[in-house]
Amino acid sequence: MSQKMSPPIQKDPQKRAASMRVVEGSYAVAHAVMCSMPDVISAYPITPQTHIVEHLSQMVADGATDAEFLTVDSEFSALSVLVGSSAMGGRSYSSTTSQGLALMYEVLYNVSGMRLPVVMTVANRAMGAPLNIWNDHQDSIGARDVGWIQLYVENVQEAMDATPQAYKIAEDLDIRTPVMVCMDGFILTHVYEPVELLDKERVRSFLPPYRPEHILDPANPYTFGAFADPSTYTEFRYQQCEAMVKSMAKIEKAASEFQEIFGRYYGGLIDTYRTDDAEVIIIAMGSVVGTIKDAIDQMRAAGKRVGLVKIRSYRPFPVKALKDALKNAQVIAVLEKDVSVGYEAGLTTDLKAAFYNSNLRMPIVGFSAGLGGRDITIHDIERLVQKAEAARAGIESEFEFLTLRKEIL
Amino acid sequence: MEKSLLAPGHRACAGCAMPTTIKLVLDAAGPNTIVASPTGCLEVTTTPFPESAWCVPWIHSLFENPAAVASGVELMVKRRGHDTNVIVIGGDGSTFDIGMGSNSGMFERGHKILYVCYDNEAYMNTGVQRSGSTPFCANTTTTPWGKESLGNPRPKKDMPAIAIAHRVPYVATASIAYPVDLRRKVKRALQVNGPSYIQVNAPCITGWTFEAGIMVEISRLAVETGLWPLVEWVNGEVTEVKKIRMLKPVDEYLKTQGRYRHLFKRPDGAAILKQIQDMADANIAKYQLVD
Known part of the structure; x- marks a missing residue:
């Protein structure tokens, strides 16, 4: 992964290869959930997350996990069930995507507002209309402000490894905030990749049992979900914001503790690739990061000084880490799979806002690409870099659709 | 009677049947109980943070999900091998309308949950708008009477029949005017190894518009006119019916309330009064309410 930051624990490549298995991305995630010893899993089918809950239901059927597995009537109920199980002190899991995440919208705010450490995999998919089942990030970026931590992963191994990390972060008593692990639908959920599967025992040494401070217990009755008027509502939100700030250190700590036990590291809040002397730095999230790295290698071979910053944690937004990683860039190009109809797109505007009250004054240009599953090729990334380089002489467009088919408009 | 599990000092209207319903249900269920409730009058009047009237663990999440939340609670109760009662207490807006999907899911999955609907026949927390439970020709703020309108144009949704269609093993109707009957039904429901549903006639002083102090009398009149039959269904079969000793015409019930004044x-x-009387007569015939 990162040149500087991820030393493999198993140095002998033959031994490393022997411990790897080729599995589907959804299987890897299901396996990680199983190893995280959940109490309750709720499931509702929606493409492309369905394989995750199918694999989990088979694990339950085979006795590989003793989790309560509940098939429900909607995504709305899937997450609502977890409000109850999590308030009872049970480690709780579900997964969804796109329309399903949108149907959960009300419950998303409720889970975070009640400070319930639910973990959910979001198999990122486009939002309709028009109906589209393929990957982009519109679903989770649209849920940016719901009070959940959002981690984006690059490949199947990271999707698996981020799952126990997510529980560790969410359940920390200083944090008590739910986490979405966002993985690209189809591109990661349906791909078969060689991975090192987690094992339950080592996950147990990494992830302690969930010990909440407050639960629904007749011996010590608490009221959950009370009604707050203007004299207290603000303080509930403030405490959530505070927890988000604290979670940055916990996300980094979980990543390094995971590395100590498993030998794998993907960066804490962000990761960097060939940024040291880079003039142009691309920022992106998710599986496209792999393509960008290949494109960078090719451009570097041709003498272009291009680097990459990968964002793992979109919420909390890692402002300090980004400033440190980007401070020497001459131009920044954001590549993102979403759009805010009416003004640019999430990551572009967030990044510009982060830099505004600082002395960093390099141009930042945003590009939306990969919407509704359209491929992003190495050639597209080369074009993006050309456009970014041109912006050094003066920004012509702050934001554009990178792969627009003008001929069908 | 032991100390109530709903503390005094809640903010419900004087003369509201909702807290009475809760007290009777909790009195029958006892302290080893967890309650889930939807958004509504119940939630805003009993849990203004940092106060709570609830002496049992209680959770509110959203308007349309208490049955799903309770499903998650019940799974954890079962997982831990506890014998704690899991009860939903919600109004008719949540139960009949917006929560129907999650209620259906909970019923169909067979959770050991008692669902109690305190039925005041409209959206009272938002100011008396029509719900699927509002009776025929009742005046509400979204079905007002006027030159072209006689109030709510549709009869009340038959929610017990919907529960029975889900093969809910224990279904009953009850009334706050018959507290012994209600407590007994709650106790029976809690012995069922599966879902149960009790729908309680619970007059709303502001929505039905009546004078404080006659709430119990109004609820009794609903039963004595045949408009609110007290029935118990076990595995879909009627097992018990409260007989009416002194049958009264529906007018006696309707004229007590401003919502029928027009x-x-x-x-x-x-x-219209004749049509409503026909509805009562149909109930009387169907359930053999009069010997």
């Missing part, structure tokens, strides 16, 4: 003022109200 039916007595307007010349075309008489035909």
Whole structure:
């Protein structure tokens, strides 16, 4: 992964290869959930997350996990069930995507507002209309402000490894905030990749049992979900914001503790690739990061000084880490799979806002690409870099659709 | 009677049947109980943070999900091998309308949950708007009577039948005017190894518009006219019916409430009163309410 930051624990490549298995991305995630010893899993089918809950239901059927597995009537109920199980002190899991995440919208705010450490995999998919089942990030970026931590992963191994990390972060008593692990639908959920599967025992040494401070217990009755008027509502939100700030250190700590036990590291809040002397730095999230790295290698071979910053944690937004990683860039190009109809797109505007009250004054240009599953090729990334380089002489467009088919408009 | 599990000092209206319903249900269920409730009058009047009237663990999440939340609670109760009662207490807006999907899911999955609907026949927390439970020709703020309207144009949704269609093993109707009957039904429901549903007639002083102090009398009149039959269904079969000793005409019930006042003022109200009487007579015949 990162040149500087991820030393493999198993140095002998033959031994490393022997411990790897080729599995589907959804299987890897299901396996990680199983190893995280959940109490309750709720499931509702929606493409492309369905394989995750199918694999989990088979694990339950085979006795590989003793989790309560509940098939429900909607995504709305899937997450609502977890409000109850999590308030009872049970480690709780579900997964969804796109329309399903949108149907959960009300419950998303409720889970975070009640400070319930639910973990959910979001198999990122486009939002309709028009109906589209393929990957982009519109679903989770649209849920940016719901009070959940959002981690984006690059490949199947990271999707698996981020799952126990997510529980560790969410359940920390200083944090008590739910986490979405966002993985690209189809591109990661349906791909078969060689991975090192987690094992339950080592996950147990990494992830302690969930010990909440407050639960629904007749011996010590608490009221959950009370009604707050203007004299207290603000303080509930403030405490959530505070927890988000604290979670940055916990996300980094979980990543390094995971590395100590498993030998794998993907960066804490962000990761960097060939940024040291880079003039142009691309920022992106998710599986496209792999393509960008290949494109960078090719451009570097041709003498272009291009680097990459990968964002793992979109919420909390890692402002300090980004400033440190980007401070020497001459131009920044954001590549993102979403759009805010009416003004640019999430990551572009967030990044510009982060830099505004600082002395960093390099141009930042945003590009939306990969919407509704359209491929992003190495050639597209080369074009993006050309456009970014041109912006050094003066920004012509702050934001554009990178792969627009003008001929069908 | 032991100390109530709903503390005094909640903010419900004087003369509201909702806290009475809760007290009777909790009195029958006892302290080893967890309650889930939807958004509504119950939630805003009993849990203004940092106060709570609840002496049992209680959770509110959203308007349309208490049955799903309770499903998650029940799974954890079962997982831990506890014998704690899991009860939903919610109003008719949540139960009949917006929460129907999650209620259906909970019923169909067979959770050991008692669902109690305190039925005041409209959205009272938002100011008396029509719900699927609002009776025929009742005046609400979204079905007002006027030159072209006689109030709510549709009869009340038959929610017990919907529960029975889900093969809910124990279903009952109850009334706050019959507290012994209600407590007994709650106790029976809690012994069922599966879902159960009790729908309680719970008059709303502001929505039905009546004078404080006659809430119990109004609820009794609903039963004594045949408009609210007290029935118990076990595995879909009627097992018990409360007989009416002194049958009364529906007018005696309707005229106590402002929501029906227009039916007595307007010349075309008489035909409607006759239709409502027909509905009561149909109940009387169906459940053999009168010997």
